Amino acid sequence: MNIDFIFKIAAIGIIVAVLSLVLSRSGREEQAMMTTLAGLVVVLLMLVDKISELFNTIESLFGF
Numbered sequence: 001m002n003i004d005f006i007f008k009i010a011a012i013g014i015i016v017a018v019l020s021l022v023l024s025r026s027g028r029e030e031q032a033m034m035t036t037l038a039g040l041v042v043v044l045l046m047l048v049d050k051i052s053e054l055f056n057t058i059e060s061l062f063g064f
Contacts, residue, residue, distance in 0.1 A: 005050065009043055016040075 016039030023032035 005046075009046065012039055012043055 016036055019035045020032040023029070023035060
């Protein structure tokens with residue numbers, strides 16, 4: 001796994017945390033929750049792609 005991938009996930013987490021904090025401090029708790037959920041979905045989609053690559057590698061390794 002490339003270290004850039006981990007930095008991308010960390011950057012998304014920091015940005016989402018800051019946006020969520022700013023939105024909740026301004027009284028927009030609903031938008032803060034939606035921002036958090038959107039960040040979670042983006043990271044999960046990135047992880048699904050990497051897990052798919054992992055399974056393809058394992059499949060080609062064992063020749064299934």
